[in-house]
Amino acid sequence: MATNERSKALEHVWWIEYTSEKSTGYHVPSLAIAKVTTADATTSFGTATSGKTVRVYGSVYDEDFVASGTGIALTEEPNIPTQFHEGLAHYVIMKGYENKMSQDPQSLQKSGYFRNYWELCKKMGTEYGNRNFDSTGFSIKPADGFLM
């Protein structure tokens, strides 16, 4: 029974495709799922069986900062790790100085100062994102040049 369920599930495949959004006509990224069947020399990609649970895993955006409603409220923190919260402020400070450049020539220097902080924050964030959270060590047993 379980084998049948497994083989039926494994007949399905997924891919990412841009499809036209009906109301606006813009192309939006969509997850496509198809059931693959083969008969003689023909492979068919039909629609998936309905009513089954589909679970999608991937990288996601954080919620938006909001004054009220759904998102990161005034008293809430973003979901990214705490050490990168200050970097977000550095980005906005940098933008603020960029907007003042026509009035204050020193703003160019100040915006560069905060841009460095922002770039460093992204660099450290990338390292953090690529980190393997399972840091369990392992050892390789030395051998005398032959396999036991």
Added chain:
Amino acid sequence: MTQTQIIEMVQMHHPEMGDTEIRLHLNKALDEFCEGTRILKGQQTFTSRSSTRYYELNDLDGDSSVTDQHKFIDVARVDYNNYQISRLQDPPEKYSSS
């Protein structure tokens, strides 16, 4: 840091900046950070629908609301009926009619 604390930190440098303008820049920064670092991983569950091949990534459950689920940057894995299924690198050359 809470949103209020971040806004106060910015206003120490730019007291003339309003909350709405700061929030606009903060959201841009947060999106750029998540896109560049891929630091947040998430999963979303929905139910397959009859005669449906495409599921909009930002509205997988098809309820026309994009705020009730994660916004995906990329997809790493898909499970169908609790089994991990294979990814096609490109769309198939020919679809069947059903």
